Amino acid sequence: MRAPATPILTKSAPEPPAPRAERPVAIPTWARPAPGTTTGRGQLVLSGISKSFGGTSARALRDVSITCAPGEFVVVVGPSGCGKSTLLNVAAGMITPDSGTVTLDGQTADGPGPDRAMVFQDHGLFPWLTAAQNIEFGLKMAGVPRSEREGRVEDALRLVHLVPKRDKLIHELSGGMKQRVSIARALVMNPAVLLMDEPFAALDAQTRTLLHEQLQELWCQTHKTILFVTHSVGEAVRLADRIIVLHAHPGRIRREVQVSLPHPRNFDSSDINQLVKLVRKEIEDEVNRVNAEMAETYWKPQSPADLGADSGLMGDGI
């Protein structure tokens, strides 16, 4: 069952932004939306996506449809194993779905490409290149001339506050820095959409909060369409315009939550906390219900009579 998108909480007056350590960065021209539009390109439509691994019994996704408007920040929340990575890989073109289509700005997108840049959970940076070379990689593949590449890499490093680390090898960077390089590597391609697969799941809480702020700032300035998946409701509420709740076995959409809090958000505000509680409660109810269903079908306690018969038999042989 799919409930219609319901605005749970709306607030008109903007919250004063949190005092931030970093000064806001000027967005380079190549990353700005096209002149005359505020949102630019980047309408990503997934329709009717189903995918199973090894037969219909192991269905990872069933009939999932998501439409991301240009410039929208959509977060998909769901427990581990519900098919979030599969969904994102389908959107990126890494996995061909059994059925359903992916379109970007009205064009069918098949196969991976830099228009749908992905930030992987395990960063996926190349260990044989430095931070700057990793960021440069996509531009090099696209045949951008060296002189232009240098400028854009510099801009991208500045966007993620990593200019001093430009010549470091990947294993010399901390987890948070690696993810920032990974984000810069995606952004420098000026993609239509940014796909993010639990990019901050492996980080400590402080680093994660810092990166949430930085990502929010980046998003406010670049107005990229972002499809972000996570298992953390807190992360979803902080970042999302719209939250999509995914359920497991098989993965399918159960609910959509519109988060109408304006950006940039103060992550400590009571509105956020309240909304987190609300969404979490909803998900918990749903998970409990599903678990109860599963228990009914897959696991039944043996009746005392059966147990008695068993123990009687065991005694006989001795």
Place this chain on the structure above:
Amino acid sequence: MLILASWETAYRVIGWKLWVFPAPSHVVDSLLEMVGVHTAFGEPLHTGWPRPLPEDRAANAARPQVEPWYGTPLVKAISYSGVRLVAGFAISVALGGTIGLLMWRFDAVDKMLGPLFLGLQTLPSVCWVPLAVLCFGINEKGILFVLIMGSFSAISLVLRDGLRTIPPLYPRAGLMLGARGWKLYWYVLLPASLPALAGSLRTGFSFAWRSLMGAELIFMVEKWRGLGYLLQMGREFSDIARVVAVMIVMVVIGMLADRWVFAIVQRRVQERFGLGT
């Protein structure tokens, strides 16, 4: 060191026979003789047959050195063997590398060649000699053939296994960034396989070196006298000190190349990748 010392002492005290097994001093004499330096550390032990006679040794020791160092048999032998090794190893790497890549890329190739290559690896490389003699005759081609056959299958297998350890995330990231076709191979899979490649070169080298020594031993190509040739000459003249001396040179060269060239390359790569410590 202690073993060498007591070995030498045993010789001098008990008086073992030289032609049974040489004392370290004889080996040193022989080794230096091959680079044109005539010494007679083992002198008091030379009694009777076989060559070289004590008088020769003494005369040699007294004679001023005439041969330039680079014209001496040992230096020549090392350079001849070295040239063969480089040429043969290059071909072997190209061939083994290509097949290893195909085995990794296509399951059918792997199914076909994998078990065969495992079998080939267990075959001592000297077993290729008769075939090489019949196909190519006793010449350079035959030696190279033995070297290549003795090493390329090991290179293929090690490379294939190394390629299999490349995290699938790298090619996925490469594809996402627009590296398609040959670009994916050249800019992503090749550098990602460097640790595997370094390991494969190291294994391949030790196979190639052993095969080459074996081949030279048997082929005895007159024009270019390699280390194996020197060893076999030592045998034919029953100069046991020479035999041991050449064997020591072979071991030292193999070890130096492994430790100082391939191990260092491998370590550099691993450091770059942040592997290991």
